[in-house]
Amino acid sequence: MAKKVLIVYAHQSSRSFNAAAKNIAVEVLTAQGCTVEVSDLYAMGFKATATAEDIKGDLKDAENFSYLEESKLAWEQGRLSDDITKEQSKLTEADLVIFQFPMYWFSVPGILKGWFDRVLTNGFAFSQKKPYGLETFKDKKAMLSFTTGSPESMFCTIGINGDINVTLWPLQNGILHYCGFQVLPPEVFWAPALAAAKDRKKMLESWRTRLQDLLKEEPLSFTPLDWFDK
Ligand code: FMN
Numbered sequence: 001m002a003k004k005v006l007i008v009y010a011h012q013s014s015r016s017f018n019a020a021a022k023n024i025a026v027e028v029l030t031a032q033g034c035t036v037e038v039s040d041l042y043a044m045g046f047k048a049t050a051t052a053e054d055i056k057g058d059l060k061d062a063e064n065f066s067y068l069e070e071s072k073l074a075w076e077q078g079r080l081s082d083d084i085t086k087e088q089s090k091l092t093e094a095d096l097v098i099f100q101f102p103m104y105w106f107s108v109p110g111i112l113k114g115w116f117d118r119v120l121t122n123g124f125a126f127s128q129k130k131p132y133g134l135e136t137f138k139d140k141k142a143m144l145s146f147t148t149g150s151p152e153s154m155f156c157t158i159g160i161n162g163d164i165n166v167t168l169w170p171l172q173n174g175i176l177h178y179c180g181f182q183v184l185p186p187e188v189f190w191a192p193a194l195a196a197a198k199d200r201k202k203m204l205e206s207w208r209t210r211l212q213d214l215l216k217e218e219p220l221s222f223t224p225l226d227w228f229d230k
Contacts, residue, residue: 003215005029005036006094010101010112012042017147017192020204022100025145028211037090041111047083048114054081072122080121087119096215097142097181103149106167116175125179132225134180141219142176143184144168145207152190164188173222182219 007025011018022038029036039046050067052059056079059070074080080088091097101108108116120126127134148155155164168186176183187207192200 003029003034003095004093005034005096005098006090007036007038007098007100008041008112008115009038010041010099010109010115016102017189017200018100018102021145021147021187021189021207024204024208025098025100025211028208029214032212034096037094039087039090039115041115044083046111046115047118048111050114050117054084054118055079056081068122071118075121075124084118084121087115088121088124091119091125091137091140095140097140098145099143100145102147106161108146108171120175120179132178132180132222137180138182140181141184141215141217142181143186143214144171144176145187145189147189147192149193150191151194152188155190172220177222183222184214184217184219 005025007022009018009022011022013019026036026038047054050071052062052065052067052070054067055070055074057074057077059065060073061070071080078085099108099112101112104110107113122128125134125137150161152164153159154161155167157163161167172183172186187210189203189207192203195203
């Protein structure tokens, strides 16, 4: 069956390295017969802040506003704002989600963090009663594809930034695995701005090659849930 892919893309410029990586993903996956949808967050003017405006109609407790509680209730009652609902529909349809972004402060740009905060609603994307265990996204794959400013040598165990896996733990475990996605290994484009043109080209060609069999890749493993029962 043809697969559906959602690319959540966060870069301001269509001439950036990130744009080139996103365009290659669209090209290769479309050529494979996938339906590819791109959420171009800056072009959409995506709202990054989780506020009461995300909820239509009356709040349960406006005086002591809780985004966690109010957004859950609004999702259950179909009262989330249209921009959130639209992204949730794209996510519901998708078999694979690729997050394409430049690393900002060891993490994602604020606009993408806002997408996580607002679209991955309590009840829709995770359950506080069953952390890591909501099965809604269990057949979906998700991955991070990003550029850095620092070279790889700064992000190793003896590098000044520390191990990249530690940096990625909050995103890969705390968000994607927590929401029950199968998390594919990240695609890291190390410091494209410092690389020669021919090396930037090589990075994109290696991404193009990886994309050919991306959907067949095995996900990363995290701490098994039953480990905590022991
Ligand atoms: N690069 C890093 O390696 N680590 C960082 O923590 C980091 N934080 C950044 C924060 C901000 C606000 C900005 C603007 C850049 C930061 N960078 C960091 C550099 C960007 O990751 C780099 O410019 C980008 O990946 C280049 O991709 P592009 O050519 O597509 O714009």
